[in-house]
Amino acid sequence: MESEWMPWAERDAAAYVAVPTERDDKYSRGVLGIVTGSAEYPGAGVLGVEGAARTGLGMIRYLGDATKLVLSRRPEVVTLPGRVQAWLIGSGTDSGELGLLGTLFSDALASDEPVVADGGALEMAAEAPRAGVVVTPHYRELARMLAHVGERVSAQTIATTPSVWASRAADILRVTVLLKGSTTFIAEPLGARIAVSGAPGWTATAGAGDVLGGVLGALVATHADGAFEPGTLARLAASAQVLHATAAQRASQGGPIVALDIAEALPDAVRQLLAIRGD
Numbered sequence: 295m296e297s298e299w300m301p302w303a304e305r306d307a308a309a310y311v312a313v314p315t316e317r318d319d320k321y322s323r324g325v326l327g328i329v330t331g332s333a334e335y336p337g338a339g340v341l342g343v344e345g346a347a348r349t350g351l352g353m354i355r356y357l358g359d360a361t362k363l364v365l366s367r368r369p370e371v372v373t374l375p376g377r378v379q380a381w382l383i384g385s386g387t388d389s390g391e392l393g394l395l396g397t398l399f400s401d402a403l404a405s406d407e408p409v410v411a412d413g414g415a416l417e418m419a420a421e422a423p424r425a426g427v428v429v430t431p432h433y434r435e436l437a438r439m440l441a442h443v444g445e446r447v448s449a450q451t452i453a454t455t456p457s458v459w460a461s462r463a464a465d466i467l468r469v470t471v472l473l474k475g476s477t478t479f480i481a482e483p484l485g486a487r488i489a490v491s492g493a494p495g496w497t498a499t500a501g502a503g504d505v506l507g508g509v510l511g512a513l514v515a516t517h518a519d520g521a522f523e524p525g526t527l528a529r530l531a532a533s534a535q536v537l538h539a540t541a542a543q544r545a546s547q548g549g550p551i552v553a554l555d556i557a558e559a560l561p562d563a564v565r566q567l568l569a570i571r572g573d
């Protein structure tokens with residue numbers, strides 16, 4: 295039977311924006327460890343960092359392979375390993391050529407912290423399912439993840455019936471799945487089913503998904519305490535998608551955008567959500 299898909303509006307997402315209080319410092323707000331970007335795709339490292347930084351969090355520890363580029367754009371980022379409350383791994387990496395990054399991915403997946411896995415970390419996340427992991431594939435990536443665990447389905451079939459496959463993938467892979475597309479479907483293993491639409495078609499541009507990874511990483515890092523409770527990761531993923539779509543709308547206003555425009559519109563998108571909440 296087809297699952298019931300719950301919509302997720304700006305009002306719902308607004309509840310998942312963590313607003314710092316007078317008692318907060320950079321550590322209490324949440325630290326995100328980011329292992330993204332490679333020699334082949336350094337820009338993805340920058341885009342994820344920008345997405346996270348512009349969503350709002352205490353600190354980013356960047357441990358990927360695009361340090362120079364990331365620091366030239368965001369000198370606020372710390373490149374020293376240390377304690378984090380959540381991980382964003384894999385955007386802008388190739389699962390076939392991971393080298394040292396592969397060790398960092400498996401350390402994150404073996405840690406006690408929640409993990410957002412994308413790009414080259416998706417297959418590794420499929421191999422070692424655990425609570426607190428959310429994967430963010432597009433259709434072709436989901437087809438590869440499923441093939442990796444012995445479920446053969448074409449990317450074309452997933453594109454034709456994305457809700458069916460997001461739902462099935464969550465149950466097969468036993469991690470929370472955010473399946474990207476014009477409508478994004480979020481499914482928790484045997485749990486929440488949320489569909490988010492409303493991003494302009496202009497969002498279909500290189501690197502937009504890397505920015506989304508950063509947005510979700512920031513929301514998870516700022517809600518790490520509850521991330522293992524049933525349904526929480528799915529609601530954080532839906533909220534990240536709404537925030538990303540709102541930022542894309544604000545940046546686009548009916549015209550073309552690049553991924554960095556979405557990241558730069560995020561503070562206004564956050565303000566828009568907080569205004570709905572009445573903050």
Ligand SMILES: NC(=O)C1=CN([C@@H]2O[C@H](COP(=O)(O)OP(=O)(O)OC[C@H]3O[C@@H](n4cnc5c(N)ncnc54)[C@H](O)[C@@H]3O)[C@@H](O)[C@H]2O)[C@@H](O)CC1
Pocket residue numbers: 334335336337338339384385386387388413414432434435500501502503504
């Ligand atoms: N600025 C950056 O650094 C960017 C990095 N990216 C990273 O690139 C990696 C690969 O992601 P993809 O989403 O491209 O992976 P896909 O699985 O969609 O594509 C894999 C390969 O298939 C080929 N391909 C697929 N469809 C094609 C088409 N219509 N025309 C031409 N070639 C096609 C491309 O050679 C591509 O490298 C990820 O790690 C991702 O994070 C992308 O996000 C784009 C931006």
Ligand SMILES: Nc1ncnc2c1ncn2[C@@H]1O[C@H](COP(=O)(O)OP(=O)(O)O)[C@@H](O)[C@H]1O
Pocket residue numbers: 432474475476477478493494495496497498499500501502503504505506538
């Ligand atoms: N037709 C579309 N309309 C609106 N949003 C889209 C459309 N196609 C893709 N998107 C969104 O654009 C982003 C693309 O991400 P992704 O496929 O990972 O690209 P990249 O790897 O280049 O970052 C996702 O957030 C996805 O939901």
